[in-house]
Amino acid sequence: MSDILHFEQDEHGIVTLTMDYPPTRNALTGNTMVNAFLAAFERIETEHTARVVIITGAGKVFSSGGSIDEMERQLKPEYESMALRHEYREGIQRLPLALYKLEVPTIAAVNGPAIGAGFDLSCMCDIRIASEHARFAESFVKLGIIPGDGGAWFLPRLIGMSRAAEMTLTGDAIDAQQAYAWGLVSKVVAAEELLNESRKLALRIAANSPEAVRMSKRLLREGQHNRLDTVLELSAAFQAMAHKSDDHARSVQAFMEKRSKPRS
The missing domain is CATH 3.90.226.10 (2-enoyl-CoA Hydratase; Chain A, domain 1)
Structure with missing residues (x-):
């Protein structure tokens, strides 16, 4: 380049x-x-x-x-x-x-x-x-x-x-x-x-969800200069998107499958 x-x-x-x-x-x-x-x-x-x-x-x-x-x-x-x-x-x-x-x-x-x-x-x-x-x-x-x-x-x-x-x-x-x-x-x-x-x-x-990482970084940035209520509102919006992501669905499914396996 x-x-x-x-x-x-x-x-x-x-x-x-x-x-x-x-x-x-x-x-x-x-x-x-x-x-x-x-x-x-x-x-x-x-x-x-x-x-x-x-x-x-x-x-x-x-x-x-x-x-x-x-x-x-x-x-x-x-x-x-x-x-x-x-x-x-x-x-x-x-x-x-x-x-x-x-x-x-x-x-x-x-x-x-x-x-x-x-x-x-x-x-x-x-x-x-x-x-x-x-x-x-x-x-x-x-x-x-x-x-x-x-x-x-x-x-x-x-x-x-x-x-x-x-x-x-x-x-x-x-x-x-x-x-x-x-x-x-x-x-x-x-x-x-x-x-x-x-x-x-x-x-x-x-190794983590790329979109979750990007949104987490953005929240850290916003937390440096915004009020708590503003950051919480942005967090709620980001979390709503994260909950509906394929990465989150796969992570929850993997956790549930691991939990359901019998312990030896």
């Missing part, structure tokens, strides 16, 4: 998206990475065969975030503030919106440093698994800029306001073990086991 973002889908419906642009250590700006992600998400949403998406990086880096060359270009006097505002809205800010709306679950397999926008990309995913070599930094202030891609929205929801403020206002990096202690990642594994462990988790998710 793309020279810098590889798309692979297996027989279980697990899609692996691998960022692969060594010149800028898998940067998200100054290249076609965002467009490649958007094209991949559109394919996933329209083909309806994917059940889980794993996002990772080739080589030793997950993503370096923003391209320094791109930042240097933006410093030129001919680029006015309003033009840059539109660049953000029409550029990298499309990524968090598209990834947040993606119906299938997403796992960030963080193989190495995830810096700035690269860190925020991992935060946009539903689940994060880290290699022992992973590092995470909301490093924008180190360059005199701010999280322009939604990090200020995602990060406090993952680790709480105090820790998010510490990472955002210092720009300092934390290692994989600290990320695990703070609940930022679900697991830390040996580098050579990262994709295998991510795939094991993806298979556990893919």
Whole structure:
């Protein structure tokens, strides 16, 4: 699909998206990475065969975030503030919106440093698994800029306001073990086991009803910002659909058959 973002889908419906642009250590700006992600998400949403998406990086880096060359270009006097505002809205800010709306679950397999926008990309995913070599930094202030891609929205929801403020206002990096202690990642594994462990988790998710998984993810998203009564109403509507699904009927039938078998 793309020279810098590889798309692979297996027989279980697990899609692996691998960022692969060594010149800028898998940067998200100054290249076609965002467009490649958007094209991949559109394919996933329209083909309806994917059940889980794993996002990772080739080589030793997950993503370096923003391209320094791109930042240097933006410093030129001919680029006015309003033009840059539109660049953000029409550029990298499309990524968090598209990834947040993606119906299938997403796992960030963080193989190495995830810096700035690269860190925020991992935060946009539903689940994060880290290699022992992973590092995470909301490093924008180190360059005199701010999280322009939604990090200020995602990060406090993952680790709480105090820790998010510490990472955002210092720009300092934390290692994989600290990320695990703070609940930022679900697991830390040996580098050579990262994709295998991510795939094991993806298979556990893919084994369930795909529509139930999609609706459950949507409810988790809605629960982040809606009132209880609103989420309950949506839950009732989703549950009514789920009760009438073939997956539910098969699951109930299998349970009843198992229960009716005599115990030895």
